[in-house]
Amino acid sequence: MSSRRPSSVVIREVGPRDGFQNEPEVIATADKIRLIESLGRAGFTRIEVASFVRPDVIPQLSDGVEVLKGIHLPSTVSRMVLIPNSRGLDNALAVREYFDEASIFVSASETHNLKNINRAVEQTMADDKAMATRILDAGLKLDAVIATSFGCPYEGKIPLDRVLGLAERFAEMGATEIGFGDTTGMANPAYVSDFFGAAFERLPGVELTAHFHNTRGQGLTNAYAALEAGCESFESSFGELGGCPVPAGSTGNIATEDLVSMFEEMGVDTGLDLDLVIAAAREAQSTLGRKLTSHSILAGPVDWTGTLVDH
Amino acid sequence: MSSRRPSSVVIREVGPRDGFQNEPEVIATADKIRLIESLGRAGFTRIEVASFVRPDVIPQLSDGVEVLKGIHLPSTVSRMVLIPNSRGLDNALAVREYFDEASIFVSASETHNLKNINRAVEQTMADDKAMATRILDAGLKLDAVIATSFGCPYEGKIPLDRVLGLAERFAEMGATEIGFGDTTGMANPAYVSDFFGAAFERLPGVELTAHFHNTRGQGLTNAYAALEAGCESFESSFGELGGCPVPAGSTGNIATEDLVSMFEEMGVDTGLDLDLVIAAAREAQSTLGRKLTSHSILAGPVDWTGTLVDH
Known part of the structure; x- marks a missing residue:
């Protein structure tokens, strides 16, 4: 095997943001805090805990500041927040001491970006550049996420070069970690293998993160293909919560516990x-x-002790 | 990549046996025939259609002969039946013109074999040898299946050498296809990769078939790992029907439609x-x-046309 499989990986738990955001009912702040602290005890060193979106647009996350202030996590945990725009960044920086890293994003698909945040890709990149400077000036770790990296339901295939070109621009802005999102679950393991092979060549020194959805049951396979291509950083959601359900009703994020298993x-x-x-x-x-x-x-976990008594 | 990925594969649909057998309610014979014929229209060239087990033990499959006689399939379809013992083979050979291949089996785990068919592994291998001769004499294709090839809930890890040793004996008996079953979903893709690498070296000229379960969500990943190691033959079940639910309540077989996708x-x-x-x-x-x-x-399938109108 010419596998570039690493011996260890880091998994960011995104359920408290990406998962809770997609729940039909708003989860009580105390419940969110309790669940996030359970994740902290499980050993995560990276948790996406909040998003500074407009509360009228996503009421499920309107208690972000209370969550950030309320959670008690080991000092080894890096708390990440998602920043959609400069207004969100204003609000985030007002409570800057309660988190450690901030993530900005764009969609590689022009149509998806327009539908998601009502901006053209180049407008978003300009906004992101301005936000990147402020995030770095605040002494925070800067992450960037590229949605629909592996395909878009509106535009179909997205050229690899377009995705990696955006990634290079984020790296120039100072992002030390760039995530590639399979937003609507269109990736396949052969493409993922080629994709990360090319990405590691073009983005040396940048941490590249894989974010897959399980829309057609192959989310873990794509994670495995990324791992074999050398990827050491992954995102997933406990309980398989959240993720963009396209087509409607389908599953989203891969489950953290299945990935860890x-x-x-x-x-x-x-x-x-x-x-x-x-x-x-x-x-x-x-x-x-x-x-x-x-x-x-x-x-449950695989039981290798052979102690099952009966079927 | 040093991938040995083949450009094409063959998938045997096992739902009509492995799936229907595990349904709580007995499916009407006419429904079985209709569903098998739907599978025939989808293009399968291999379908496991019946098992000659005792009707008092598995009433779900007691209409095997009626199913075999009732189905109309394209001539390109090889109809496979599972043979548990010599009495079952007597019954199968009585309707020999209605199927094309017969599968004998053993469990690599002594304990699992005892619990499954109340025989020691060596007793089963002796029985299988006698049945193999009769199957070949009848002009049928002979397949063999080794259950718990990737681990056993009673015995834990099963040594690779024990599994491949059994496979070599089946090849000597005249089996031209040998299936490795992950009966209770304990395989992982790293082991699968190593396993098939070794198996192809030790069993040249024999078709090796991968049969995985999705117990912990990684069934497709194991199939991908086998593919990358050169495997060209797979088994799966439409609708994710069937498979041995260990631990109780968990899922079994991988879904054919997800594998094909x-x-x-x-x-x-x-x-x-x-x-x-x-x-x-x-x-x-x-x-x-x-x-x-x-x-x-x-x-549904991935839509690359980019025609989705809205979320």
């Missing part, structure tokens, strides 16, 4: 306690009062 | 019409009257 079984160190990740997902299931769709919630 | 998106030819595979799975969902768990049933 796979990596740990492979001998790739995640630094996480799988039992505690599953416990956090089960706690979310109980809090939300509906059956979540991850596999490990039901199956 | 992944391979076709990668540019690996399955010879199947994905729309018709999904249609067959939706028909099964309708016949069974419950929501099935495959992703593609809900999401």
